[in-house]
Amino acid sequence: MSRAVEQGEILVRGVEKDKRPHLLGKRPYKPLKIHRGIRVGAARDEESARDGLKKMDRFYGFxxxxxxxNLERAQAGETWNDVFKRTYAQVFKRDYTQVAQNHAPQPQIEGEHHQQVLxxxxxxxxxxxxxxxxxxxGKNKIRVGIEAGLLAGVTEGSKYCLYKPEESNPPNLPCMTIGKVKPFVSYAQKLKPRGIFKIGDLVVEKSHAYHFMPSKVYLEADFPKEDEPLLKAIRAAFQPNPDGTQPLSAYQLTNDPYDTDLRLYLLRPKLQDGQLIPASPGNILPKSFPNQPPELWILTPEQRLxxxxxxxxxxxxxxxxxxQDNLKKMARIRELKALQSPRGNSNLPVAVQTYLFKPCLNGQNCVPLSNLGKHRKTGPYRFQEIEKLTLNQGDILLFTLHNESEQDYYCYLINISFDGTILALFPLPWEPMEFARVSSGKKERVKSVLKMKQVGEETLKLIISTQPIDISLLEQSQLITREGLNPLEQLLVNAAHGLRDETLIEIDKWATGQVTFKVK
Incomplete structure (x- = not known):
């Protein structure tokens, strides 16, 4: 265990090396083949951790x-390595100049870091x-508004309840239904009695109202009689809760297998020599066996996994x-992709310049890219031109935002990934809201790089607005099953994107741009 050093203190880790022989120094040392547990450090063993982050009149280690x-922000399903990478990026950003000169300490993680957090x-x-x-x-009516609007994913009809984690009886907490949504603020429907919500109270979303046609879902099973209790429980997951909220209002069950957007298939597959036993030659789905554990496969209408x-x-x-969690994440992506301003991708006041870096070994224009190896740089490309680029695994995209207008704008560049992740590339999630502001005539380099890790569909969305928004309200972690990451591009292509009613807003307050591309 180590800690950062407050200003004025003696830097204990910086004392001269003690060259006296250690009592155990002559014993042979065998490196461990298996690292049990996890070891996390703010620096390498021969380096000193840095302080200097001032919070509430005290200095803390970066x-x-x-x-x-980041431990507080961690989501179920994330690994220790996910938390570490997020933290490393923040430290890297704070010490960017020193990192480039190899002067900054390098945080380390060892051991079973792919285990889930806690x-x-x-x-x-x-x-x-x-x-x-x-x-x-003025009319003696009660009015309550939350500090989030259309651009942060709030919709009319969604339900929010007071956040009090210590409450012994959560159903008794007061709730509100959103009646009016503006770009940066949302208002509740008529509330009674007065005073149940106060300025500064925190609320959390209880149920979300979607403004597009629900996706049709067809449920089937290889053993419908034997698995009827399971099928009944799955159907119930699509029904309203006792309090009237709809957990999966973006979906509706259908009895027509030929008119569906999504198929849920309950199987009991069996492995033989590491491979699933097929139902028949040429059949995409495996054969089910009564004595095997049940699995619910999510398929396209064509029965492709x-x-x-x-x-x-x-x-x-x-x-x-x-x-339910995975279907909600799919619906959130569908909704975010549908968020479009009237002007679309054309004539946006903030331009996105993109540079493509392809891995290389040597040759002309083959240069080191930080600690990511050698790459060959091409560009810049306009935002719309990204869709025409040939992108392969290992390629990297870097971005620059250029405000070409006479007005300052807050800019948000978001990546919607193949695995269901929604992540802000600019500004970084932990940065203050003002970091999103790009002044008139100025350029801002996006510090995050977008690396093409796996084959699939990626989407970049640019949101610009005259006021800051809480971008964390749009973010989400990847889809989760027992196997981890799960691409869903096929479903998203099949789903029809509905438009929200609130898009009829002055175009000088906000605008969006969006490009979708394939990684081969």
């Missing part, structure tokens, strides 16, 4: 502060939104939760 902050059994903190307006209007989307149902409660 790494320690961000490590604890065993995956914890409840992640929900996204919380503050109450911005609470009081009477959405890569690795196989949900185990040996534990009914966990299986239902995984199904």
């Amino acid at each position: 790494f320690t502060w961000y490590w604890v902050e 065993g995956g059994g914890f409840t992640p903190l929900p996204l919380r939104i503050p109450i911005r307006i609470a009081g009477k209007t 959405l890569k690795s989307l196989k949900i185990p149902f040996t534990n009914l409660k966990k299986g239902i939760k995984l199904l």
Whole structure:
């Protein structure tokens, strides 16, 4: 265990080396073949950790502060390595100049870092939104508004409840239904009694209202009679909760297998020599056996598996939760892609310049790219030109934002990944809201790089606005099954993108651009 050093203290890790022989120094040392547990450090063994991050009149270590902050933000299913990479990026950003000169300490992680955070059994903190307006209007009516609007994913008809984690009886907490949505703020429908919400209170989303046609879902099984209890439980997951909220309002079950957007197939497959036993030659689906554990496969209408989307149902409660969580994430992506301003990609006041870096060994224009190896640079390309680029695994995209207008704008560059992840490339999630502002006539380099890790479909979305938004409200982690990452591009291509009603807003307040491309 080590800690950062406050200013004025003696730097203990910086003392001269003690060259006296250690009592155990002559014993032979055999490196461990298996690292049990996890070791995380703010620096390499021969380096000193850095302090200098001032919070509330105290100095903290860069790494320690961000490590604890990211543990708080961790989502179920994320690994220790996910938390470490996020923290490393923050430390790297703080020390960017020194890292480039190889002077900054290098955080380290060793051991079983691909294990889930805290065993995956914890409840992640929900996204919380503050109450911005609470009081009477001129007509003596109560008005309550939350500090998030259309651009942060709020929709009319969604339900939000007061956030009090210590509450012994959560159903008794006051709730509101959103009645009006503007770009940066949303207002509740008529509320009674007065005073149940106060400015500064935090609320969390209880149910989300989607403004597009629900996707049709067809449920089937190889053993419908034997698995009827399971099928009944899965159907119930699409029904309203006792409190009236709709957990999966973006979907509706259908009895027509020929008119569906998504198929859920309950199987009991069996492995033989590491391979699934096929039902018949040429059949895409495996054969089911009554004595094997049940799995719910998510398929396209053509019965093609959405890569690795196989949900185990040996534990009914966990299986239902995984199904609901994954379907909600698919719906969120569909909704975010549908968010479009009237002007579309053309004539955006902020231009995105893109540079493509392809791995290379040597030759002309083959240059080192930080610690990512040698790459050959081409570009710049306009935002719309990204769709025409030939992108392969290992390629890297770098971006620059150029505000060509006479007005300052807040800019958000978002990556919607093949695995269901929604992540802000600019600004970084931990940066203050003002970091998103690109002044008139200025350029801002996007510090995050987008590396093409696997084959699939990627989408980049640019949101620009005259006011800052909480970009964390749009972010989400990847789809989760027992196998981890799960591309879903086929479903997203098949799904019809509906438009929200609130897009009829002055185009000088906000605008969006979007490109979709394939990684081969």
